[in-house]
Amino acid sequence: MATSKRSKSKPAPRKGPFRAATAWLRRGGLKRISLLVLAGVLAFVLLFRFVAPPTTPYILAESRRLGGVDRTWVSMDRIAPVMARSAVAAEDANFCRHWGFDMAAIRSAIGAGSSRGASTISQQVVKNVYLWQGRSWPRKALEAILTPMIELTWSKRRILEIYLNVAEFDEGVFGVEAAARHYFRVSAADLSATQAARLAAVLPNPKGRDAAHPTPFVQQRANAAQSGAATIRADGRDACFRG
Incomplete structure (x- = not known):
């Protein structure tokens, strides 16, 4: 009498770590990771709406290179209003009218075959506070993502306040308070219109420019x-940051 062989079911092969991770991503893991990353970035952006950035990547790098930097944080209430207006006039005259990108300036720069002069104060804050210096597509892509985020979550006054506190005004001199004392021996609150204009004239590339002893080029920028x-x-274009 023939006996039938009982077939044994083979156990399912174990998934390796890579295959398990791939399966998890396909089940929605990638979406969850993306949401977590976005939430983390948003939390980081919201933090500096209320807390002064203790430092920036560039300030850290310069501090290591120079063995220290000169920087003192001051609130907007302790910065002469003419300094805020001068910085906006020099760097981003339509600051109160755009949402982070000055499209008219961008079109003008493209028409001239250059990106110079198209960067807004909001973009410079993103670059200075969150990113690294230099030109690269990854940095520009991150800047394009983060700039609307700070425009949506910070006030214009806050954006300008942080800008004036992290901007470089001379080698190793960061922020308008340190700059005012470095060049003119006064506080940021006591800057005159002429002094404020000269400080604005060295932005955003202060190396080789001197606000106390301006060259004809710097003086021309200061006058403007x-x-x-x-x-x-x-004309009221300071309404969004006026105290």
Whole structure:
């Protein structure tokens, strides 16, 4: 009498770590990771809406290179209003009118075959506070993502306040308070219109420029900044950051 052989079911092969991770990602893991990353970035952006950035990647790098930097944080209430207007006039005259990107300036720069002059104060804050210096597509892509985020979650006054506190005004001199004392021996609150315009004239590339002893080029920029600051005040383009 023939006996039938009982077939034994083979155990399912174990998944290796790579295959298990791939399966998890396919089941929605990638979406969960993306949401977690986005939530983390948003939390980091919201943090500096209320807390002064203790440092930035560039300030850290310069501090290591130079053995220290000169920087003192001051609130917007302790910065002369003419300094805020001068910085806006020199760097981003339409600061109150755009959402992070000045499209008219970008189109003008493209038409001139250059990106120079198209970067807004909001973009510079993102670059200075969160990213690294230099030109690269990955940095520009991150800047394009983060700039609208700070525009949505910070006030314009806060954006300008942080800008004036992290901007470099001379080698190793960061922030308007340190710059005012470094060049003119006064506090940021006591800057005159001429002094404020000269500080604005060294932005955003201060190396090789001196606010206390301006070259004809820097003086020309200062004159334009001083005139622009008066115009911005007169036509109300300082409304979004005025105290």
